[in-house]
């Protein structure tokens with residue numbers, strides 16, 4: 001079966017330095033900002049994955065020229081009003097919630113109608129969370145039933161500034177409204193629960209009219225209409241969400257050490273590091289530096305002797321939102337009961353991750369108590385799997401696939417994991433990097 005991976009052996013101790021692929025959030029944002037710049041922008045180390053290719057196709061549809069050669073990309077921006085396309089087009093966001101939501105913010109002032117479609121997983125996800133605030137600018141939306149895709153957006157020539165209270169901790173919603181604000185005369189205000197802040201950092205780096213006041217639990221963001229966006233040359237750092245799988249593999253292995261080079265360690269993204277350190281994993285940042293407002297470092301991880309359970313504060317949820325599946329594996333090996341709460345957003349991702357994550361743990365023989373927004377995991381430091389486990393029907397969620405592979409290599413058992421192709425959305429190189437770590441096995 002070409003699209004399945006079979007694993008029957010645990011990984012042996014390793015000591016390695018690796019690079020993981022470029023950051024997905026930054027790659028998507030770079031394409032979108034560059035598509036509106038006055039002039040040409042170049043990115044190196046762009047993540048080449050299906051999600052990013054969907055963004056490139058989207059801006060091409062909007063009339064922007066893009067050249068791509070391996071992970072080097074050049075975008076020929078035609079200015080902030082440079083999108084030029086036929087009356088009515090369809091944009092296919094594929095599997096990417098980030099593209100699907102962010103692009104709508106850039107279309108609020110375009111009176112042409114645009115249809116937005118996505119794959120089976122994206123078509124199940126909620127778009128009301130974004131059509132609600134963007135409608136207040138004056139854009140009109142027509143959603144499918146269950147507030148999902150396909151949808152139609154018809155922008156307005158004269159958008160009005162809005163106030164948006166973002167209470168889910170969603171960077172996608174916040175960023176789409178920032179994009180809307182940059183296209184609108186007057187002051188748009190956002191009171192946003194803390195979430196990843198790459199859009200704000202890029203706005204500041206590009207001298208766009210944004211002010212951010214940071215309070216303990218939320219940010220107050222004020223945006224005004226941008227006149228011009230300068231070209232943006234960017235060397236994309238590696239993605240901590242991709243690094244996460246190898247960090248956890250090291251945390252669950254014996255006598256191993258791993259250095260992951262040049263990773264984006266933006267404080268709004270490293271919830272996993274804080275959580276794993278609390279659980280007793282030894283993690284250090286080496287060669288710290290700043291790049292265009294983002295923090296970057298090499299991440300060094302050493303296998304710990306024992307793992308402690310965690311009662312995870314929900315203030316860490318947004319900063320680890322893409323990493324909970326893999327964090328649950330660490331909880332499965334900790335000495336005691338771990339508790340993760342206020343996680344209803346986790347069931348609104350590419351798949352219902354809280355539910356599927358809990359199912360996988362159960363298959364592994366780990367006791368869990370799960371509600372719609374929380375999970376208690378009864379860890380076992382001696383957890384060993386001696387049975388057959390088949391992972392399938394998970395809406396091709398890339399993070400479910402990769403988490404299952406790490407579980408197989410860490411706990412043993414005879415695993416068949418379906419839908420290998422899912423990694424193409426975010427981390428096509430995942431299995432090749434694993435091969436390097438398993439090099440000395442036969």
Ligand code: S3P
Pocket residue numbers: 024025097098169170171172173175195196321322345
């Ligand atoms: C992302 C934000 C998060 C995250 C997603 C990427 C982004 O989604 O899960 O993978 O780049 O803005 P939400 O904003 O919906 O939480």
